[in-house]
Amino acid sequence: MNQPNKGFSIREMIETNKKKKYSTTNVFDKVMPFLLFLSAFVSVVTTVGIAFTLGFELFKFFERVPVAEFLGSTEWYPLSADQRFGVWALVMGTLQITVIAMIVAVPLGLASAIYLSEYASERARTILKPILEVLAGVPTIVFGFFALSFVTPILQALIPGLQIYNALSPGIVVGIMIIPMIASISEDSMSAVPKKIRDGALGLGATRLEVAIKVVMPAALSGIIASIVLGMSRAIGETMIVTIAGGSQPNFEFNPLNAIQTMTAYIVQIAKGDAGYGTIEYYSIYAVGALLFIFTLVMNLFANWVTRRFREEY
Amino acid sequence: MALPNSEFKNTKNLMDRASVSQRIKRRLQLNEIFKYVFLAGLVFALLVLSTLIYDVVSKGGGWVNLDFLRNFPSRRPEQAGLYPALIGSLWLMMLIVPMVFIVGVGAAIYLEEYAPKNRVTSFIEVNISNLAGVPSIVFGLLGLTIFVRIMELGNSIMAGALTLGLMSLPIVIVASQEALRSVKMELRHASLALGASKWQTTFNVVLPSAIPGIITGIILAVSRAIGETAPLIMVGAATFISTTPSSVFSDFTALPIQIYNWTSRPQAEFQNLAAAGIIVLMTMLIIMNSAAIYIRNKYTNRH
Numbered sequence: 001m002n003q004p005n006k007g008f009s010i011r012e013m014i015e016t017n018k019k020k021k022y023s024t025t026n027v028f029d030k031v032m033p034f035l036l037f038l039s040a041f042v043s044v045v046t047t048v049g050i051a052f053t054l055g056f057e058l059f060k061f062f063e064r065v066p067v068a069e070f071l072g073s074t075e076w077y078p079l080s081a082d083q084r085f086g087v088w089a090l091v092m093g094t095l096q097i098t099v100i101a102m103i104v105a106v107p108l109g110l111a112s113a114i115y116l117s118e119y120a121s122e123r124a125r126t127i128l129k130p131i132l133e134v135l136a137g138v139p140t141i142v143f144g145f146f147a148l149s150f151v152t153p154i155l156q157a158l159i160p161g162l163q164i165y166n167a168l169s170p171g172i173v174v175g176i177m178i179i180p181m182i183a184s185i186s187e188d189s190m191s192a193v194p195k196k197i198r199d200g201a202l203g204l205g206a207t208r209l210e211v212a213i214k215v216v217m218p219a220a221l222s223g224i225i226a227s228i229v230l231g232m233s234r235a236i237g238e239t240m241i242v243t244i245a246g247g248s249q250p251n252f253e254f255n256p257l258n259a260i261q262t263m264t265a266y267i268v269q270i271a272k273g274d275a276g277y278g279t280i281e282y283y284s285i286y287a288v289g290a291l292l293f294i295f296t297l298v299m300n301l302f303a304n305w306v307t308r309r310f311r312e313e314y
Numbered sequence: 315m316a317l318p319n320s321e322f323k324n325t326k327n328l329m330d331r332a333s334v335s336q337r338i339k340r341r342l343q344l345n346e347i348f349k350y351v352f353l354a355g356l357v358f359a360l361l362v363l364s365t366l367i368y369d370v371v372s373k374g375g376g377w378v379n380l381d382f383l384r385n386f387p388s389r390r391p392e393q394a395g396l397y398p399a400l401i402g403s404l405w406l407m408m409l410i411v412p413m414v415f416i417v418g419v420g421a422a423i424y425l426e427e428y429a430p431k432n433r434v435t436s437f438i439e440v441n442i443s444n445l446a447g448v449p450s451i452v453f454g455l456l457g458l459t460i461f462v463r464i465m466e467l468g469n470s471i472m473a474g475a476l477t478l479g480l481m482s483l484p485i486v487i488v489a490s491q492e493a494l495r496s497v498k499m500e501l502r503h504a505s506l507a508l509g510a511s512k513w514q515t516t517f518n519v520v521l522p523s524a525i526p527g528i529i530t531g532i533i534l535a536v537s538r539a540i541g542e543t544a545p546l547i548m549v550g551a552a553t554f555i556s557t558t559p560s561s562v563f564s565d566f567t568a569l570p571i572q573i574y575n576w577t578s579r580p581q582a583e584f585q586n587l588a589a590a591g592i593i594v595l596m597t598m599l600i601i602m603n604s605a606a607i608y609i610r611n612k613y614t615n616r617h
Binding site: 014025026028029032033035036037038039040041042043044046047049050053054056057107108109110111112114115116118119128130131132134135137138139140141142143144145146148149150176179180183207208209210230233236237238239240243244264267268271272277285286289292293296297299300301304 | 341342344345348349351352353354355356358359360362363365366369370373416417418420421423424425428429437438440441442443444445447448449450451452453454455456458459460463480483484487509511512513514516534537538541542543544547548550570573574577578585588589592595596599603607
């Protein structure tokens with residue numbers, strides 16, 4: 001019965017709506033995806049901005065200081081009359097902090113992760129995990145204050161001859177800062193190991209400890225390695241703790257009892273002072289920053305690669 | 315079913331009952347010991363956290379009062395306060411939140427709802443995860459060159475907010491993506507089946523259901539940004555300032571900068587002031603984080 005429809009027909013409505021090319025709905029549907037793409041593209045622009053900034057100023061730095069000196073010398077005296085720019089002195093400071101931090105963070109972080117994923121009851125987990133998250137949320141300036149005003153005096157009482165500014169105290173505190181990161185990433189990957197595998201091992205008579213060490217940890221190895229590498233990358237890039245408690249004496253020797261200067265602390269020292277725009281010191285912070293960026297980028301890419309390449313699929 | 319003794323005697327040179335049971339005992343002991351070793355690792359972290367809080371409160375607790383919140387910094391510790399720093403941090407927050415909300419959520423919507431599965435998309439994703447790992451001080455160098463010098467914003471609040479905003483962006487994007495991903499496909503299909511367009515569905519159906527997760531992510535990211543010191547030092551936040559900011563282009567200081575300034579002075583009184591400043595900063599962060607956790611718990615599993 002093809003009765004002419006005078007009042008209301010959905011089919012007609014759809015037809016007329018299709019013809020209205022510039023209705024608000026249509027315009028939004030055309031324009032919004034593009035605007036959203038632009039906001040996603042901001043992250044790419046940021047990366048390009050970082051590369052451009054560091055590269056450009058690095059170039060200006062190398063116009064004034066030869067690459068061979070920067071990468072080949074171990075003396076860093078940017079503020080003396082006879083300026084020296086051997087970056088290894090700063091890298092050594094960063095290396096000391098990273099090594100000490102890892103000695104603290106890896107055992108404690110992994111122990112926390114194993115306890116949370118293999119031993120803790122569901123109730124204990126819901127209480128303990130948020131506390132770890134709180135530790136992860138403490139600003140680094142607070143950890144810096146803690147290192148200088150609490151950890152250093154204790155260490156000085158224990159170790160005679162320890163300077164006020166040293167590598168040991170900030171190293172330990174950076175390690176404490178990283179514990180939650182290693183613990184939570186490792187715990188995630190250990191919890192992802194299927195219960196079946198654990199039950200199999202337990203059924204064969206293994207103890208919980210043996211299950212944790214010989215079954216779960218190997219299965220979760222990619223996540224554990226990634227957590228450690230990401231933790232190292234955080235330690236390398238950490239700024240305020242080492243600026244406050246590490247001192248400002250770059251030197252190329254591995255002695256955690258002496259004052260040091262890390263790459264990050266040097267950048268802060270120059271930025272905070274009045275190094276005028278265009279001086280060699282000003283450009284040197286970009287050179288150090290570029291090296292820092294490359295170190296952390298390589299480690300982050302490596303962590304991503306390990307996670308993807310060696311992930312165990314069940 | 316116990317085996318007869320005689321059979322055991324036959325297998326004696328294969329398995330010694332006593333040594334086996336001793337071995338099992340040792341393994342169980344080791345298991346028991348290590349349970350507490352692992353627990354000790356976790357307890358140590360918690361112990362440090364409580365020591366840190368105790369240390370800060372015992373040093374700075376007596377210094378936090380209304381005058382401390384209302385006064386300007388001073389060379390005389392007993393008159394010093396952090397009013398401009400507090401205001402500076404609030405300004406920063408007011409600028410960062412809309413920035414990361416619009417750009418971060420926009421990026422997340424694009425990646426989750428619109429992006430085709432191609433190389434450009436996966437490049438953007440990899441790029442975001444790498445940006446999340448860039449040290450904050452490198453963002454500071456970026457801010458110093460691009461915002462302070464090239465865009466000539468000077469050592470202004472705007473330069474600081476833009477720098478911190480870019481730094482928080484990856485966290486906001488990832489959190490928002492997770493929130494959008496958890497919205498059920500049925501909801502989108504139902505909306506589309508009723509004749510809503512793609513954008514109408516995204517804006518009126520998907521976004522509202524994802525908003526609690528998005529807000530939680532933004533609060534957590536901004537509370538990270540507010541506690542950051544290094545990027546603000548790079549863009550030249552002032553350590554001493556005698557006026558509160560009048561616009562987004564004013565010079566400014568912020569709580570972490572003020573705390574850093576007091577920390578680097580040798581006198582004990584200034585150390586206490588730093589501790590008092592930390593109490594104020596941590597209180598702000600705890601309030602923000604509690605709000606985030608409250609929102610997360612209140613709205614999870616609703617859809």
